[in-house]
Amino acid sequence: MIVIEKQPKRVEVTVYAEFTLADYQEFETAVNYAIQFEGPVDLFFDLREMADFTLDVAWEDIVFARAHANDFSRIAVLTHSQWVAWSAWLSQMFVRAEMRIFDDEVEARSWLLAEEGETPA
Structure with a gap:
């Protein structure tokens, strides 16, 4: 299951439990x-609760x-899992965005x- 929140110039995604193809297609849309x-x-991406x-x-x-190599400016991935961090790093090979992995929101x-x-709220 995912929750998507739209901010100006930013899409925020939180994944809970299993990340399915239907969830990913919702993200793509x-x-x-x-x-x-x-x-x-x-x-x-908040992937801390992704199983x-x-x-x-x-x-x-x-x-x-x-398909969207030039459509992202920055990508922040929030996770405590080394496997998820490695997977995110692997995906970075296909996009020109700056990507960083964090364990602190x-x-x-x-x-x-x-x-x-801006300053954080």
Whole structure:
């Protein structure tokens, strides 16, 4: 299950339990909409509660990343899992966005806001 929140120039995604293909397609729809109307956007992924992801999600992520190589500015991935961090790093090979892995939410949000010239709430 995922929860998607839209901020100006940013899409925030929190994944709970298993990340399924249907969840990923919901994410794609939200991101495509944001890109269409705002241009390149930042992504914030909170994967701390993700238990697992399906193989088709991994494949879809590669396909999506390659199709949108220039559509992201910054990507913050929040996780406590080394495996998830490694997977995110692997995906970075297909996008030109700056990506960082965090284990602290305040640091992740501060990094995204610093680029925008904002201060964290």
